[in-house]
Amino acid sequence: MHSTAHDFKDNVSEALTDSNLQSSLAMLKVGFSERRRQAAERLPEFEALRDAARDIKNHALANLDFYLEEFERKVTGLGGHVHWAPTAEDARRIIAELCQSVGARTVAKSKSMVAEEIALNEHLEKLGIAPIETDLGEYIIQLRHEPPSHIIAPAVHLTKDQVADTFLEHHSPLGFTKRLTERNDLVAEARYVLRQKFLDADVGLTGANFLVAETGSSMLVTNEGNADLSNTLPKMHIVLASIEKVIPTLEDAAILLRVLARSATGQESSAYTTLNTGPKREGDPDGPSAYHVVILDNGRSAVLGTEMQDMLRCIRCGACMNHCPVYGAIGGHAYGWVYPGPIGAVLTPQLLGVEEAGNLPNASTFCGRCESVCPVRIPLPGLMRHWREREFEKHLQPKAVRQGLALWSFVARRPKLYRRLTGLANRMLALFGRADGRYRSLPLASGWTRYRDFPAPPPGGTFHQQWARHGGARTRP
Amino acid sequence: MSDDRARILNGIRRSLKRGALDGTAREAVEARLASPPAGPAVARARLPQADKVALFCQWAEANNATVARVAAADVPGEVAAFLARNNLPAQAAMAPSAELEGYDWASQKMLGLRRGAGRGSDQVSITGAFAGIAETGTIVTASGADHPVTLNLLPDTHIVILREGDVVSGYEDVWARLRQRYGKDRMPRTVNTLTGPSRTGDIEQAMELGAHGPRRMHIVVVRA
Numbered sequence: 001m002h003s004t005a006h007d008f009k010d011n012v013s014e015a016l017t018d019s020n021l022q023s024s025l026a027m028l029k030v031g032f033s034e035r036r037r038q039a040a041e042r043l044p045e046f047e048a049l050r051d052a053a054r055d056i057k058n059h060a061l062a063n064l065d066f067y068l069e070e071f072e073r074k075v076t077g078l079g080g081h082v083h084w085a086p087t088a089e090d091a092r093r094i095i096a097e098l099c100q101s102v103g104a105r106t107v108a109k110s111k112s113m114v115a116e117e118i119a120l121n122e123h124l125e126k127l128g129i130a131p132i133e134t135d136l137g138e139y140i141i142q143l144r145h146e147p148p149s150h151i152i153a154p155a156v157h158l159t160k161d162q163v164a165d166t167f168l169e170h171h172s173p174l175g176f177t178k179r180l181t182e183r184n185d186l187v188a189e190a191r192y193v194l195r196q197k198f199l200d201a202d203v204g205l206t207g208a209n210f211l212v213a214e215t216g217s218s219m220l221v222t223n224e225g226n227a228d229l230s231n232t233l234p235k236m237h238i239v240l241a242s243i244e245k246v247i248p249t250l251e252d253a254a255i256l257l258r259v260l261a262r263s264a265t266g267q268e269s270s271a272y273t274t275l276n277t278g279p280k281r282e283g284d285p286d287g288p289s290a291y292h293v294v295i296l297d298n299g300r301s302a303v304l305g306t307e308m309q310d311m312l313r314c315i316r317c318g319a320c321m322n323h324c325p326v327y328g329a330i331g332g333h334a335y336g337w338v339y340p341g342p343i344g345a346v347l348t349p350q351l352l353g354v355e356e357a358g359n360l361p362n363a364s365t366f367c368g369r370c371e372s373v374c375p376v377r378i379p380l381p382g383l384m385r386h387w388r389e390r391e392f393e394k395h396l397q398p399k400a401v402r403q404g405l406a407l408w409s410f411v412a413r414r415p416k417l418y419r420r421l422t423g424l425a426n427r428m429l430a431l432f433g434r435a436d437g438r439y440r441s442l443p444l445a446s447g448w449t450r451y452r453d454f455p456a457p458p459p460g461g462t463f464h465q466q467w468a469r470h471g472g473a474r475t476r477p
Numbered sequence: 478m479s480d481d482r483a484r485i486l487n488g489i490r491r492s493l494k495r496g497a498l499d500g501t502a503r504e505a506v507e508a509r510l511a512s513p514p515a516g517p518a519v520a521r522a523r524l525p526q527a528d529k530v531a532l533f534c535q536w537a538e539a540n541n542a543t544v545a546r547v548a549a550a551d552v553p554g555e556v557a558a559f560l561a562r563n564n565l566p567a568q569a570a571m572a573p574s575a576e577l578e579g580y581d582w583a584s585q586k587m588l589g590l591r592r593g594a595g596r597g598s599d600q601v602s603i604t605g606a607f608a609g610i611a612e613t614g615t616i617v618t619a620s621g622a623d624h625p626v627t628l629n630l631l632p633d634t635h636i637v638i639l640r641e642g643d644v645v646s647g648y649e650d651v652w653a654r655l656r657q658r659y660g661k662d663r664m665p666r667t668v669n670t671l672t673g674p675s676r677t678g679d680i681e682q683a684m685e686l687g688a689h690g691p692r693r694m695h696i697v698v699v700r701a
Contacts, residue, residue, distance in 0.1 A: 043519070052517055063498060084484075086484045154679070187687065225689040251652065267672075277666060286625045286626055
């Protein structure tokens with residue numbers, strides 16, 4: 001997928017004035033996040049499970065090479081194949097060759113963020129192989145030629161009416177000429193159209209929520225059942241997964257599953273959780289005769305052992321974006337690449353470079369809601385702060401920002417000067433009048449006051465002055 | 478390509494500032510793999526068997542499945558009655574399993590059964606279950622000659638026959654049963670866990686049933 005992360009500020013301006021997007025985002029505030037809260041409250045062990053989930057992922061990352069080799073050994077022992085892809089290009093080539101080896105014309109795809117990351121669809125299309133997205137949300141945005149705007153609900157930016165228009169446009173040639181108005185009718189029509197495509201597909205391609213080293217199984221979590229049709233009907237099943245998806249055992253999977261669905265949609269469990277282990281066995285009445293797992297690195301191994309390693313714990317539940325005030329205001333497309341929201345603001349600079357995506361981690365108030373709901377307790381604000389530091393070190397911000405920050409740090413490190421200047425500024429603000437409690441315009445602050453009033457400081461001097469006047473002192477317990 | 482394999486594995490080791498695991502470090506990880514530590518226990522499903530079954534039924538219904546509890550002799554009758562209640566055809570694709578053949582299907586003269594894998598045109602399927610998870614009302618199935626996976630997915634209506642004795646507390650009990658049945662290093666091709674019928678929240682985050690898999694799931698719980 002082509003990145004527009006460098007255009008973040010323009011993307012944001014566009015998003016804020018898109019009325020369809022804004023009405024879709026309004027639903028997010030009461031949808032997934034409220035259901036997550038209720039699900040967490042229903043399970044007294046939820047917080048302990050989050051700790052355990054964090055520890056499992058940390059353990060797996062610390063022994064990643066061992067578990068990947070173990071996973072490979074098990075898959076191979078059952079007649080499956082493991083392919084190693086250091087880069088996105090390698091993964092695209094491997095998958096294309098596998099598809100060509102069975103003369104595939106269509107590929108039934110189950111939603112995979114890693115496939116988006118490596119821009120797989122465009123590559124297959126170039127080779128004359130048609131990828132068919134089968135997750136309802138992915139299907140809708142594939143018809144509209146849009147990228148996903150959320151990692152678990154790719155079409156969350158759209159309203160029902162927009163979906164209805166899209167279906168009418170694309171399904172009319174198939175005989176569906178009535179514009180639908182009910183959600184369940186839209187779901188039923190997509191089901192009907194996609195069912196034949198499942199039956200006709202030569203290859204099924206899925207991602208994986210987890211790879212289980214103990215058994216060589218890939219684990220998939222969905223609500224629709226599309227991943228299961230993708231891995232059961234076609235003659236070849238290809239799993240595309242990144243290296244950090246591997247976990248040690250089924251016991252570990254049980255813990256991660258308990259926090260995944262609750263964090264994502266607030267469900268006790270997603271409708272389908274599936275373990276696929278190798279190709280069909282002798283006597284099996286259905287299933288693929290070939291099973292391939294493509295393991296992608298794409299820059300992740302370099303993150304291990306660094307202060308950014310925590311981001312590799314992510315299990316892609318989407319809770320951080322569901323709870324993020326910035327995501328809630330601008331939606332996913334503004335982030336410009338595959339992974340939006342707080343986790344996107346941390347991952348994208350890593351995968352594409354801080355030069356491309358340095359603006360994303362700046363779009364945070366550090367309110368901390370993302371970290372407070374993350375099922376594997378990734379310190380997202382801390383990681384975003386890290387990127388801000390890297391951006392500053394690389395001299396990537398505009399000159400005015402750098403000079404402003406330099407001036408600020410000079411003053412802030414000299415307490416006497418700081419107090420004198422803030423006292424002066426406070427008196428200056430009084431000169432501009434603070435009777436209203438706010439300013440409609442201020443010199444040097446037009447960037448702020450063009451859009452909103454600037455709050456006036458309360459009377460009585462600066463904090464330091466008031467502290468001194470009231471005989472403030474440190475109190476010790 | 479083995480070069481690519483080495484590139485990834487060596488990259489990981491370089492970042493972790495060590496070579497391939499060996500000595501006591503390797504032994505520790507191998508020991509964990511052989512006997513995984515139990516995570517925090519979920520108290521709500523640690524119950525006597527009868528209460529476990531009741532909890533299973535409660536959660537299955539909360540997940541939009543329907544549940545009937547009957548004696549073994551009444552299983553075929555309940556299936557036929559369910560189909561009639563829902564105006565469904567008295568035709569079904571059934572998993573070719575010895576367990577299911579143990580029920581007296583001949584008692585239902587009007588019920589037409591075809592044994593075998595699912596087809597795109599099937600409206601109703603009947604399968605057994607490897608286990609039921611009380612914690613979340615989840616059905617677990619294991620693929621094999623006696624359980625085609627397509628029967629779980631293609632028909633509009635999935636009827637599951639679950640024996641009370643197969644209801645367990647949580648996932649951990651399912652894993653133990655799988656290892657017992659297939660061996661620690663052998664898994665069936667597919668283990669499905671099914672928590673209610675297929676659904677999607679992809680349009681305006683509102684859950685709609687029947688996305689790609691069955692729109693209806695009916696669980697017949699057979700008294701021990």
